[in-house]
Amino acid sequence: MSVSILVTLNSNYIRPLKVMLKSLFVQHPAATFDIYLLHSSILPEEIADLEQYTSMEGHRLIAVTVDETYFSDAPVVKHYSKEMYYRILAFRFLPPELDKILYLDPDLMIINDILPLYETDLEDFLFAAAFHDRIPLTEINRLRLKTQELPAYYNSGVLLMNLRLQRETVREKDIFDYVQDNKKWLILPDQDVLNALYSTSIKNIEELRYNYDARFYRYYKLASGGKVDMDYVVRNTSIIHFCGKRKPWNKHYSGSFHSLYKHYEKLAFPSLMR
């Protein structure tokens, strides 16, 4: 059985994507992955390179090119492109026989098994995601997104999708209408839409295990009374998320997981000149 993974990105993120995929493959020597790449602007030679990269590791890349005219009536938000809709409407473009898929951001590093996450029973939830449990932030977002139903503000970087149920219940019109009415308030449009419209349909997964925010090493350690230290994270966390503007593939980055990220980057690009 192969594991279905979804990524959506533009050409700027191909390099981090390869590092993320490498870390995923290394952690799961016995698994076979189908990587669905939903995109509109990645060049054919870049796709070919990604296909080769993936197949050399024994996995499969399936590029799905989105026809942008599909979104001709969709509202746009500030400087964001219509790619902001790809994640939440991925079910429209994926093969109908897929019942579920795990969406992964390219700014992740996989350091332990993620199959238990993939096997999570989605029941009647549309998604499974982790929220970054800092309460004041949820309060601010509740006001900003003008919704009373915001039990938590979920991070959309790791998103297990119930495609079968989404096909039955998610309507583009609701999404486009919400964006049209609220575009002045949207900061991270796709994540905001996900939370505003569907947060009661999101099953909560463990942040510490599946969406550990790399910026907050000290916070997690302190908040856990010292339990969640580096040893704990390296042994128990499956997904490290390099949230925010500072990214470990950029020069002048520094952070607690810098050396480990560079380790996987070297595995992905063994002989790369900088």
Add this chain to the structure above:
Amino acid sequence: MSVSILVTLNSNYIRPLKVMLKSLFVQHPAATFDIYLLHSSILPEEIADLEQYTSMEGHRLIAVTVDETYFSDAPVVKHYSKEMYYRILAFRFLPPELDKILYLDPDLMIINDILPLYETDLEDFLFAAAFHDRIPLTEINRLRLKTQELPAYYNSGVLLMNLRLQRETVREKDIFDYVQDNKKWLILPDQDVLNALYSTSIKNIEELRYNYDARFYRYYKLASGGKVDMDYVVRNTSIIHFCGKRKPWNKHYSGSFHSLYKHYEKLAFPSLMR
């Protein structure tokens, strides 16, 4: 051809030794290592465990038990045991057919190929080692060790040994006499003796490549004008040395290579409870 590695330690360092060896094995999938363990107090069951650990990886552990009566006339320094002599007099206890060996401290992490170091032509030098190039320190040590011939203060954590030449020229008496006369000044006795008596017979090897002091990430980066950043180190440095009192296997450690060290520690102890 197998590569000869020397380690000397007591039971307290078995755990970090296994991590160091794991990182060594992982970096050299095509090499076969003979690990000579020079010791006097490690228990038979600990030796058996280390033998199994090493052979399961396809390598060999050769335990060499030192008869402590050999050092009955040797002077002692403060709280140090006579094990301080094992490194510098290892040639007395190793098989006569060994011409050279690479000594490695247990507080190292091997992150790239070390075979170029092993293949270094020792010419007529007794040792090859790196010095940590911070000049004021060398000046202080020159005065402290009362020698005019101290071109640099070498670090003895990574030491390529010319066993053939040592057998011909190194005399215990010189060493014991020096220690007897200077024991008040010795801080790191084995390293001090090595420097005081043999520093002109030490071939210099690249610190950045083979004995990178993990405490000085910022210093190396700054001193190199930014060149020696994390990317550079992970791609070019072969040996990271966790010098000083703070060790990455202890609780409450923090440092630039913490996450990478924990990665290798997990490889060495996949299912260990803490």
